[in-house]
Amino acid sequence: MNSYCDDSILREVDGGLGKVFPSLPLTPVLEQLLQDRTRMLDSLLSNLDGLAYCCLCDENWSMIFVSEGCKEVTGYDADDLIFNRRISYNRLTHPDDRARVRASIDASIAHGDRFDVEYRILHADGSVRWVWERGATLRNEQGGVEALEGFIQDITRLKLSEQAAREAEERYRSIFENALEGIYQTSPEGTYLNFNPALARIYGYDSPDDLRLGISDIQNQLYVDHNKRNEFVAIMRAQGRVQNFEAQVYRKYGDIIWISENARQVLDADGKLLFFEGTVEDITERKSFEQQIEYQATHDGLTGLPNRSLLSDRLEQCISLAERSGTQLAVAFIDLDQFKLINDSMGHDMGDRLLVEMAKRLSDSVRESDTVVRLGGDEFVILLTNIHKVEDISHSMQRILAAVSENCTIDHRDFVVSCSIGISMYPQDGRDPNTLLKHADSAMYEAKRAGRNNLQFYTPALNDILIERLSVEYRLRQAIERKEFVLHYQPKMDFLTGKVNGAEALIRWQPEGGEMIPPFKFIPVAEETGMIEEIGAWVMREACAKAHELRERLGRDIPIAVNVSPRQFGQPHFVESVRSALASVDLPPHCLELEITESTLVLDARKFVDTLHELKALGVCLAIDDFGTGYSSMAYLKDFPVDRLKIDRSFVDNLEQEPAKKPILNAIVALGRSLGLKVIAEGVETRYEHDHLRSMGCDELQGYFFSRPLTSEAFERLLIEPAIV
Known part of the structure; x- marks a missing residue:
């Protein structure tokens, strides 16, 4: 271990430091102190998670001793900071924090106290880090200030955690205040401790304050059957939670409704019961229909959901309810993305088990009053009743998109499935079941065309889009036979040199x-129909041929990147097809780069990683495309043998007007560097975006x-006479 205040430094101090740093004299007392402390602390400092130091109280905080932790905290070697050889600690301190830090330390010195301050520093890699500094004053025998000694620790992760906690609390408060369901906390004795506005509305009260004044005894003032509260408490004490607890309750003016409660008990650290908390949903309308439709109920044998034969009747009932109550009805048509590929490649048994899990997630993501139906295959329909505004539907559908896309493990295989959702509304999009279903189906196809894993509301123009899609599919099959595809090349620029260092092959x-x-007008259709496999193979052969041609003509390597679709990547012989494309033109493997989207993980995460390793063994370059928008898991990312992360254009676009994107970009760049990867930004269109990404x-x-x-x-001409930005 090296100590950054050794005898050579002391000799420098004693022999000529006054010439180099005339304003930084070291007294004999300080010199002896540094020698003693260095010997005692050398063995300890290497074990500290941070930076120990001794500095002068000058304008630069000139360091005369810095421990080995300097590199990890600041990015600079300790020797860089000793007597400001390369940079002073004052310059490392964030400009916005310098005055505050100095004022805080000066005040502590004046009062003879230890100092304790948090602030930001500028790391050598360009990032901003938070640090926590504690220290004390070193004084001579006359009581004068000789120097400061202290300890600096990186607390960036803690600061980010605190920020995340604040944001989570704000999100929870928003959900609590705006939820459609009633949310409450009650004492074990049966009084309300806290509840949201929705609960007051359900019980017919004008406001939470109105409810608080109206109900002080839940058992006797709320439940029609007073024993229901005792039953609720007994289940809670036995199981720790209550699920789908149904009861009749009085509203403010005496009318009776049915509610469904889901709740749990909350205990303190010692296991003592603090309170109950849960949700309340008005299920009066559902209960009134139960007896009428119970005899008609038929369900899907695999998932247990209502099936197609029940859908029409259930939808008729919901339409009648919406018409009588003056509310809206939403029909959501849901199709699992790429399920057919999983079903075909992994077997029908695996596909069935995946469907069962997805059905459960859909059911868990909606209200008790909503209906989830399986039409067949990977198609589902959800009926959402009692809708008052479109925002209610969007919130529900976002919950579904999030629930479906969570990682799913079956037989030690990991799958990530997304879904496309199309929504039609009663009465504006149709007044009968067939029309509503047809329009929701059209909207679902638009969601797939827009990139999958999203939702689309029906508009009349979607019918024209569906017709156009069928036309594109027909013409696309002819285009393959007629060889109507060409490749264009978008250059990549190296920030360091400002010159072209490769290109991405883009099909037209x-x-x-x-x-x-x-x-964008034909690739989604090609993926849905399976034609993408043949098209992708053609693109790879053409790109290899072009890379070989440029290598021969220019006498240097110009790597060409090719996008690989999830369907193409999942082919059993994909690695062999890459090997064949390289061999066909005798192209060195490093001249080919394969860009693989995060969504490819949907097939099988472990198989995905294994295939990446096989490709890397060939010697080709690998890049994760559209990074940050898909399904990347940190647990897998560290195992990816890739060379580049490509930041999705959505994080770069309009960067100057949307500064909230900057922390995300910083995080991705830092992540790439920590993993030893090159980071490339797509969609850079302005000088501001260029300069910020470079910085x-x-x-x-x-x-x-x-x-x-x-x-x-044109690409060849650019290589001969390159533009420099």
Whole structure:
């Protein structure tokens, strides 16, 4: 271990420091002190999680002793800070915090106290870190200040945790205040401790204060059957929770409704009961229909959900209810994304078990009064009743999207499944079951076309879109036969040199005698129909041929990147097809880069990682595309043998007007660097975006700011006469 205040430094201090640092004299007392402390603390400092120091009280906080922890805390070697050789600690302190830090320490010195302060520093890698500094004053025999000694610790992670906790509390408060369900806390004796506005509305009260004044004894003032409270408490004490507890209760003016409660008991650290907390839902309408539809109930044999035969009758009932109550009804058509690929590749048994799990997640994500139906295959329909505003539906559907996309483990295999949701509304989108279902189905296809894992509301224009999609599918099959595809190349720029260091191959469809068709209009159709496998194989062969041609013509390597679709990546012989494409033109593997989207994890996370290792063994470069928008798990990311992370354009677009994106970009860049990966930003279109990404340490960029996608000939011209940004 090295101590950064050894004899050589002391000799420097004694022999000539006054010439170099005339304002930083070291007295014999201080010199002896540093020698003694160095010998005693050397063995201890290496075990401390932080930076120990001794510095002068000058304008630069000039360091005369710095422990080994300096590198980890600041990014600089300790020797860089000794007597400000490379940089002073004052310059490391964030400009916005310097005055506050100095004032705090000066005040402590004046009062003879130890100092304790939190502030930000500028790390050597360009990031901003939070640190906690504690220390004390070193005084000579006359009582004068000789120096400061202390300890500095990186508390960035703690600060981020505190921020996350504050944000979580704010989210909880928003959910509590705006939830459709009533939320409450009650004492074991039966009085309300806390509740939200929705609970007051359910019970017919004008406000929470009105409810608080109206009900002081839940057992005798709320429940129609007073024994229900005793039953509730008995179940709670026996099981620690109550699920779907149904009871009749009085509303403010005496009318009776049915409610369903889900609650749990909350205990302190010693296991003592503090209170009950739970949710309340008005299920009066559902209870009134139960006897009428019970005899009609038929359910799906696999998932236990109502099936297609019940859907029409149930939907008729819901329409009648909405018409009588003057509320709206929502029909959500849900299709699991890429389920067919999983079912075909992993077997029907695995597919069935996945469907059972998805059905459970859908059911758990909706209210008791809503209905989840399985139509067949991977298609579901949800009926949401008693809707007063569209925002209610959006909140419910966002819960469903989140629930479905959570990691699912079956037989030690990990799957990540998303879904596409189409929504139609009664009465504006249709007044009969068939029309509502048809329009919800059209909206679902639009959700798939928009990239999957999202929801779309029906609009009349969607019918035209569906017709156009069928036309694209027909023409696309002809395009493959007629060889109507071409590749354009979007250059990548190295931030360090400002020059081209590669390109991404982008497919275009050029029908004979027609206008060129961009990929967003036909790639989704190709993926849904399976044609993407043949198209993807063609793109890879063409890209390899182009990389070989450029290598021969220019005498240097220009790596070409190719997008690989999840369906293509999941082919059993995909690795062999890559090997064949390279061998066909004798292209060195490092000249080919494969960009794989995070959504590829949906197939099988472990198989995904194994395939990456096989590809890496070939020598090709690997990149995770659209990073930050899909399903990346930190547990897997550390195992990915990839070379690059490509930041999705959504985090870069409009960066100047949306500064909230900057912490996300910083986090991704820091993550990439910590894993030893190059980080490339897509969609860079402005000087501001360019400069900001460069300042935070991004390695490469791709976007209109540097170059649009170019034809093969134009790309070659750019390589011969490169533009420098």
